[in-house]
Amino acid sequence: MKRLLILCILLLIQDIIQAQREYAICDSTTYMLNSDTSIIAGRRHLYVWANNVLSPLYDFTNADTNDYIRDFDIVKSDLWYTVVGSRYIGAPTTLYKSTNRGMSWIPDTNHWNASNTQWVSPQFLKSINNLQHLNGDTLMMFMHYYESGILYSTDLGQTWTKWFDNLISHYQGMFKCHNRYYIYGYEGDAFRLWMFGFDQSLLFTSDSAGKWNSASNNGYHPRCSLQNDTLNCIYPPPNVSRCGSYQFFKSYLDANCWPLGMEDIETQPINVFPNPANQQLILQGRDLEKIPIHICDLFGNPRPASEISYSGASAMIGIGHLKKGIYILSYFIEGRQYRTKFVKE
Numbered sequence: 001m002k003r004l005l006i007l008c009i010l011l012l013i014q015d016i017i018q019a020q021r022e023y024a025i026c027d028s029t030t031y032m033l034n035s036d037t038s039i040i041a042g043r044r045h046l047y048v049w050a051n052n053v054l055s056p057l058y059d060f061t062n063a064d065t066n067d068y069i070r071d072f073d074i075v076k077s078d079l080w081y082t083v084v085g086s087r088y089i090g091a092p093t094t095l096y097k098s099t100n101r102g103m104s105w106i107p108d109t110n111h112w113n114a115s116n117t118q119w120v121s122p123q124f125l126k127s128i129n130n131l132q133h134l135n136g137d138t139l140m141m142f143m144h145y146y147e148s149g150i151l152y153s154t155d156l157g158q159t160w161t162k163w164f165d166n167l168i169s170h171y172q173g174m175f176k177c178h179n180r181y182y183i184y185g186y187e188g189d190a191f192r193l194w195m196f197g198f199d200q201s202l203l204f205t206s207d208s209a210g211k212w213n214s215a216s217n218n219g220y221h222p223r224c225s226l227q228n229d230t231l232n233c234i235y236p237p238p239n240v241s242r243c244g245s246y247q248f249f250k251s252y253l254d255a256n257c258w259p260l261g262m263e264d265i266e267t268q269p270i271n272v273f274p275n276p277a278n279q280q281l282i283l284q285g286r287d288l289e290k291i292p293i294h295i296c297d298l299f300g301n302p303r304p305a306s307e308i309s310y311s312g313a314s315a316m317i318g319i320g321h322l323k324k325g326i327y328i329l330s331y332f333i334e335g336r337q338y339r340t341k342f343v344k345e
Contacts, residue, residue, distance in 0.1 A: 023068050023087035026243035031074055041072035046102055057102050060084050075133045083128045090145035093128045114151050114160035130173050142171040163204055164212035168225045177257035184249050193245045194224035195234040230324050269333055276343035279320040288315040293331045319344055
């Protein structure tokens with residue numbers, strides 16, 4: 001009966017990796033190894049699904065019934081990680097490492113000795129929200145609650161360095177879109193969920209001057225938790241689960257991060273200004289009456305202009321009715337699609 005229940009649950013799991021798990025909400029994850037083999041991370045157990053047969057792999061159950069598998073990652077074929085900890089945020093966690101494809105696991109405490117951590121509490125280093133494989137030998141670790149921050153390793157977890165930390169934050173993970181990265185964090189007792197982007201040249205840059213301090217108005221980190229900054233921060237709807245907010249952020253970037261080659265800002269045939277704009281966008285550069293122009297939000301939903309007026313090689317598009325935020329203006333010229341983002345103030 002128990003095996004049948006697990007099998008029924010398995011059939012409901014999507015064959016994708018969720019970067020976040022939440023106790024009793026989305027605490028089952030499927031990791032595809034190849035065309036016919038998957039690893040299933042359940043609430044407290046790992047399973048192998050191969051040739052339509054489900055087999056137990058490892059049991060992380062302990063005496064604390066609040067503990068569950070908070071994160072599971074396969075970095076490479078012989079390096080797997082599992083984070084086990086309490087369903088309550090900010091509580092201690094244990095990082096386990098396997099070098100034999102999940103057959104045996106040992107606690108990994110290398111991150112306890114991370115450099116540049118003289119100003120953080122001992123609890124900071126012992127509470128992991130999410131471990132993420134960035135690329136190659138580079139790993140990231142998103143730590144703790146309220147006093148939250150990010151560690152990184154460039155040698156597959158042998159040594160770690162603190163990148164930055166902040167109060168009033170709950171860092172969880174990072175996405176990449178071409179030459180930009182996006183860090184997102186979850187809600188807390190006095191702050192909301194958010195995500196912000198930055199140029200890839202800033203990745204792991206030193207915080208010795210406080211440039212990543214979220215309380216600063218002159219740094220790299222917008223004050224997403226301290227004010228409603230809809231120009232620099234992306235906020236999901238209220239009352240969503242952790243997995244729901246993760247999907248919101250992922251969908252946001254899926255809609256916004258179109259394939260390279262569809263847009264080349266340096267060679268756009270039409271000039272679009274001002275940006276940011278309040279009431280009108282001005283387009284210049286072509287006989288625009290012959291060019292279909294579309295506006296949509298970052299989820300691909302059409303947002304028609306209130307009016308468009310033409311004058312030779314110029315056009316004025318009314319956007320006063322749009323809500324504040326980021327939008328995409330797209331058009332086709334000679335079979336090629338161009339897109340450009342603009343901010344409605």
